Amino acid sequence: MLPNLNNLPVYDTTGVNERIARFCSRSIKKSSKITGLKLAVSMIDLTTLEGKDTKGKVQQLCYKAMHPYDAIKGIPTVAAVCVYPAYVSTAKKALQGSDIKVASVATAFPSGQSNLKVKLSDAKFAVAQGADEIDMVISRGKFLSGNYQYVFDEIASVKEACGDAHLKVILETGELDTLDNVRKASEIAIYAGADFIKTSTGKIQPAATMQVTYVMLNAIKDYYLKTGKMIGMKPAGGISNSKLALQYLVMLNEVLGEKWMNKNYFRFGASSLLNDILMQLVKTETGMYQSPNYFSKD
Amino acid sequence: MSKKENTNKFKASWTYDKAPESTDHIQIKKQYELFIDGKFVKPVKGKYFDTTNPSNDKKIARVAEATKEDVNKAVKAARNAFKNWSTLDGKERGKYVFRIARLIQERAREFAVIESLDGGKPIRESRDIDIPLAANHFFYYAGWADKLEYAFPNKKPKPIGVAGQIIPWNFPLLMAAWKLAPALATGNTVVLKPAETTPLTALRLAEIIQQSGLPDGVVNIVTGAGETGASIVNHPDVDKIAFTGSTGVGKYIQKATAGTGKKLTLELGGKGANIIFEDAAIDQAVEGIINAIFFNQGHVCCAGSRLFVQESVADLVIRKLKHRIDTLIIGDPLDKNTDIGAINSKKQLQTIKNYITIGLNEGAEIYQPKCTLPKFGNWCAPTLFMNVSQSHRIVQEEIFGPVLAIQTFRTIDEVIEKANNTPYGLSAGVWTDKGSKIFYLTQKLNAGVVWANTFNKFDATSPFGGYKESGFGREGGLHGLYPYVKFD
Numbered sequence: 003m004l005p006n007l008n009n010l011p012v013y014d015t016t017g018v019n020e021r022i023a024r025f026c027s028r029s030i031k032k033s034s035k036i037t038g039l040k041l042a043v044s045m046i047d048l049t050t051l052e053g054k055d056t057k058g059k060v061q062q063l064c065y066k067a068m069h070p071y072d073a074i075k076g077i078p079t080v081a082a083v084c085v086y087p088a089y090v091s092t093a094k095k096a097l098q099g100s101d102i103k104v105a106s107v108a109t110a111f112p113s114g115q116s117n118l119k120v121k122l123s124d125a126k127f128a129v130a131q132g133a134d135e136i137d138m139v140i141s142r143g144k145f146l147s148g149n150y151q152y153v154f155d156e157i158a159s160v161k162e163a164c165g166d167a168h169l170k171v172i173l174e175t176g177e178l179d180t181l182d183n184v185r186k187a188s189e190i191a192i193y194a195g196a197d198f199i200k201t202s203t204g205k206i207q208p209a210a211t212m213q214v215t216y217v218m219l220n221a222i223k224d225y226y227l228k229t230g231k232m233i234g235m236k237p238a239g240g241i242s243n244s245k246l247a248l249q250y251l252v253m254l255n256e257v258l259g260e261k262w263m264n265k266n267y268f269r270f271g272a273s274s275l276l277n278d279i280l281m282q283l284v285k286t287e288t289g290m291y292q293s294p295n296y297f298s299k300d
Numbered sequence: 301m302s303k304k305e306n307t308n309k310f311k312a313s314w315t316y317d318k319a320p321e322s323t324d325h326i327q328i329k330k331q332y333e334l335f336i337d338g339k340f341v342k343p344v345k346g347k348y349f350d351t352t353n354p355s356n357d358k359k360i361a362r363v364a365e366a367t368k369e370d371v372n373k374a375v376k377a378a379r380n381a382f383k384n385w386s387t388l389d390g391k392e393r394g395k396y397v398f399r400i401a402r403l404i405q406e407r408a409r410e411f412a413v414i415e416s417l418d419g420g421k422p423i424r425e426s427r428d429i430d431i432p433l434a435a436n437h438f439f440y441y442a443g444w445a446d447k448l449e450y451a452f453p454n455k456k457p458k459p460i461g462v463a464g465q466i467i468p469w470n471f472p473l474l475m476a477a478w479k480l481a482p483a484l485a486t487g488n489t490v491v492l493k494p495a496e497t498t499p500l501t502a503l504r505l506a507e508i509i510q511q512s513g514l515p516d517g518v519v520n521i522v523t524g525a526g527e528t529g530a531s532i533v534n535h536p537d538v539d540k541i542a543f544t545g546s547t548g549v550g551k552y553i554q555k556a557t558a559g560t561g562k563k564l565t566l567e568l569g570g571k572g573a574n575i576i577f578e579d580a581a582i583d584q585a586v587e588g589i590i591n592a593i594f595f596n597q598g599h600v601c602c603a604g605s606r607l608f609v610q611e612s613v614a615d616l617v618i619r620k621l622k623h624r625i626d627t628l629i630i631g632d633p634l635d636k637n638t639d640i641g642a643i644n645s646k647k648q649l650q651t652i653k654n655y656i657t658i659g660l661n662e663g664a665e666i667y668q669p670k671c672t673l674p675k676f677g678n679w680c681a682p683t684l685f686m687n688v689s690q691s692h693r694i695v696q697e698e699i700f701g702p703v704l705a706i707q708t709f710r711t712i713d714e715v716i717e718k719a720n721n722t723p724y725g726l727s728a729g730v731w732t733d734k735g736s737k738i739f740y741l742t743q744k745l746n747a748g749v750v751w752a753n754t755f756n757k758f759d760a761t762s763p764f765g766g767y768k769e770s771g772f773g774r775e776g777g778l779h780g781l782y783p784y785v786k787f788d
Contacts (some may be wrong), residue, residue: 012733014753017584027424029319029636038314220583223310227619251314256627260313 004154005193011224013181013217022212025253035248036286039279042247043070044078045265047105047236049273050085051112051204060089062300064096071280071297074287080276081265082135086111087124090131105135105170109160112174112203114139118156125163135168136160137271139203140187142177150190157194170198170236170269175214176206184214188221198234204271209239212253219257232261238271244282247275310623319636321423326413328500331362334370334523335506337377338516344369349525351499354420355633355642355677363499366522371491371531374520378462378489379537381517386459386487394445397484399512400505401438404431404477407508411473411501416633418500419472420642420678421596423634433758434477437776440760441481444781448486451778457785459487460563461539464532467502468545469495469644470599470700476502478775479542480519481760486784488540489518491532495545496525497645530556538562542783544601547698547724547769565773565783567601567765569698570726572747573719574604574755575709578612580731584753586620589704592729592755594628594640594682598702599648601770602727604755606695607706608715614708618686625682626669640702643678652680652701659685659694659703690718698724712737716744725767729755748774 030038048067050059060083067080082103083093093104106128110116116124125136138160144152161169171191175184191199199218202209215237222233235254241247247270254268262268277297285291331348333340347365352358366374385393404411408431415426448457463483467475472494483490494502506521522528526549533541533556540563543553550568557564574592576585592604609617633641643649660666664685673679682702688695695705709715719728728747730738738752748766751757758764763779765771773783 011583012579012581014581014584014733017581017587017753020754021584021587027428027636028316030316031319032317034315034317041314255312255314257310259310259627261310263313 003193004151005189007150007186007189010182010185010189011220013185015181015213018181018213018216022216022253025212025256026249028249028252030248030252036283038248038251039244039283040076040078041263042244042251042270043276043279044081045269046080046276047082047084047238047269047271048080048276049204049238049271051107055086055089057089057092059300060085060092061096064093066276066298066300067102068097068100070276071284074284077280077283081269084137084271087128087131087133090128090133094132103134104132105137106131106133107137107139107203109138111137111139112205114141115143118159121156122159122163125160129164129167133167135170136164137170137172137200139172139174140191142174145178145183145187150186153187154190154194157191157196161195168197169195170200170234171196172200172203172238173218174203174206175201175211176208181213181217184217185221188218192221192225192233196233198236198269200236200238200271202239202271204239210237210241210271212249215250216253216257219254223258232267234267234269235262236269236271241270241272242274243278244275247279310626312627316629316637318632320632320634321413321416321427321636323413323417323634326410326417328361328414332364332499332503332523334364334366334374335503335510335519335521336370336374337520338510340506343367344373349496351418351497353417353677354497354644355674357676360418361500363503363523366493366524366528366531368531370522371528371535374491374522375462375535375537377517377520378491381515382459382461382489385489385515385518388487390446390448393485393487394442396512396514397438397442397445397481400508400514401435401442403508403512404435404438404505408432408435411504413634414500414504415473416641419469419498420633420644422638422641423636424638425596430471430474433760434474436760437474437477437481441485441780445485448781448785451781452785452787455787457486457781457787460784460786461488462537463488463490463540463542463784464535464538465490465492465542466529466532466545467492467494469498470596470601472498473501473505475544476505479544482775482780483784484518486781488784491520491522491538493522493524493529493532496523499523533557540564540783542773543567550771563783565775566771567773567775568769568771569700570601570603570724570766570770571606571696571698571722572602572604572727572729573606573608573745574729575715575719575731575741576607576609576613576617577730577732577734577737578610579733581733581753582613582617582620585731586617586624588729588731588753588755589621590624590628593704594702595756597640597643597680599644599700600756602749602756604727604729605699605704606719607704608709608718609706611708611710618684618706621684622667625684628669628682630671630679630681631674640682643680643701646678648700649678649680652699652703655694655697655699655701655703656683659688659692659705662688662692662694664688664692664694664705690721696722712740716741720746723769726770727751
């Protein structure tokens with residue numbers, strides 16, 4: 003049932019920015035840095051969502067997902083590969099034998115501008131192709147016009163269509179305008195059955211920011227305090243370097259803590275982040291930065 | 301799942317490696333002398349005392365103890381320097397003050413490290429708050445030096461003479477800046493006494509002042525404890541006393557200066573009320589509570605040491621507050637990740653511990669995070685007291701440590717009455733999403749500063765000071781010039 007949205011916590015942008023500044027001033031060095039970087043790799047949803055994607059490109063990406071950097075031992079595989087529904091079966095096949103999940107965007111991604119029937123069949127197709135996780139988009143237009151019940155019902159129907167597949171609900175925070183709206187959308191998504199809430203499609207600027215992620219983490223925390231149920235979080239888009247990824251992890255660590263510090267409850271939606279982290283990990287191993295040409299681009 | 305099971309589930313698991321600020325570039329002398337008439341001179345009686353690092357009890361340096369004779373010398377030097385300094389063109393005076401500001405900025409890292417070594421405050425705070433604010437204060441008042449005619453139109457402001465300034469140990473360099481900058485800009489000369497537990501940054505400032513070429517005797521810095529301070533207060537040739545410190549000492553100074561014609565400003569203790577309404581941004585308010593009471597280990601005269609939470613959100617706020625203090629990192633002040641550093645002195649630690657015992661004996665419910673405190677040095681875990689009432693001593697008296705007394709309220713009138721029901725009146729905080737409520741409370745609260753949806757924010761352009769037993773006179777802003785000028 004649609005939760006009471008009139009009594010939600012409000013957010014003060016200045017206060018949120020100050021809190022974020024505190025996370026960012028943490029100094030992450032030595033072994034804690036390596037631990038953090040490896041954890042970040044294991045949380046990546048390695049993503050390619052382009053019109054020009056091909057079977058070959060998806061296969062290459064899947065290989066990279068399973069073998070991020072074989073020259074150094076102990077680097078984990080990524081959490082999932084995220085593609086359009088058309089490439090789910092390709093990815094599924096390429097990832098066979100690994101525990102890497104296949105995530106698929108669906109529901110008229112990225113705009114969500116279609117009717118429910120099309121959206122549901124989009125999601126069902128992806129699941130039938132073998133997707134383990136569905137990343138759906140909410141109808142931002144309906145949300146902004148105040149039709150929260152519609153947004154709630156839509157998410158609930160997609161959840162039902164997903165069956166056993168995990169549902170990540172993309173709020174597209176770059177279109178929601180205020181932090182209070184982000185909180186409201188998080189609340190709707192969580193109560194409608196989201197397993198994860200996700201910031202962005204990556205197609206709209208700004209994509210993920212620490213501010214909106216902070217608000218969403220707080221929504222997850224409050225829901226847990228009320229119900230004891232854990233919801234996952236996925237910031238996506240714009241997290242392209244190691245330092246920023248570590249700052250997100252610091253925030254996760256200090257807001258939600260250890261139970262969320264794993265790929266079951268936190269993901270980074272990213273593509274170029276992986277190589278930047280690998281570069282840092284190689285540096286800690288060899289003492290020097292390598293040229294970007296030493297890291298494969300898939 | 302019950303509420304009880306849910307608490308403490310958010311404990312951080314990823315521990316950060318030590319990231320200590322380097323001390324290689326810091327040169328601390330074994331022994332420091334008095335800064336009188338532009339030179340470092342040995343104390344007449346030859347007495348010295350030790351200054352220690354409160355985070356590990358190790359001695360850092362020996363510092364000269366100024367006796368009456370030394371204070372006489374310092375006041376004499378200040379008096380001699382006054383004639384030329386007070387008649388110097390304002391523009392020229394301003395240049396010296398600007399120079400001091402720039403030199404502080406240039407050596408900010410060094411100042412920050414020494415401040416944390418000598419005082420125990422986290423490097424994050426000394427680096428990001430104390431030192432930049434100190435430099436800002438000099439910059440701001442340097443700008444006033446040649447504009448005093450505009451600050452006081454048609455009134456012909458004149459400097460007062462020799463100012464005796466006595467500063468506390470909680471913000472050693474920043475308080476020196478608050479005192480020195482307006483005094484110098486207005487053409488006064490100064491005898492400054494830093495606190496005995498934290499003299500090192502003031503002495504480093506003395507070196508900078510020497511370097512800046514400020515005329516000899518305009519600033520004199522004498523180190524020592526209460527007796528040195530008393531010699532300054534009682535010196536017949538001092539025209540003005542500016543004191544920041546405890547209310548007890550403030551009362552003594554007011555008595556001692558009564559009838560002497562000395563001008564006086566006092567910035568004393570406080571028991572700030574931090575008020576959280578149900579419509580506040582709760583997560584930010586929780587953060588504000590942390591900043592209000594655990595900033596600088598609670599050694600802040602304007603700390604929000606009394607928390608008032610509206611009853612409807614009290615459980616939620618307290619639960620979130622507990623989660624939050626579980627994630628605070630307590631330890632080495634020089635570590636960049638440290639949130640709470642060391643208590644400034646053994647004496648202060650004892651005071652805080654006594655108050656915690658008093659709180660427990662009064663029947664208050666205590667909460668402290670499970671953290672291991674370092675073996676050596678002065679440490680106190682952040683402490684919450686719930687179920688307290690207005691008549692508890694931990695609510696009435698200033699503790700000056702990381703101890704928060706939490707009360708609840710139902711109506712706006714009730715909280716105004718409770719917040720004002722204290723001999724102090726320095727600071728208050730109001731947390732609400734509603735602008736009208738903020739303005740209503742700022743009118744009703746008897747406090748020199750009322751922060752809205754934030755806490756412990758300082759700026760050189762903004763006046764700061766208290767009501768009632770929190771003192772009188774303002775520091776900062778245009779108002780900060782008044783205590784250092786007289787009119788014909």
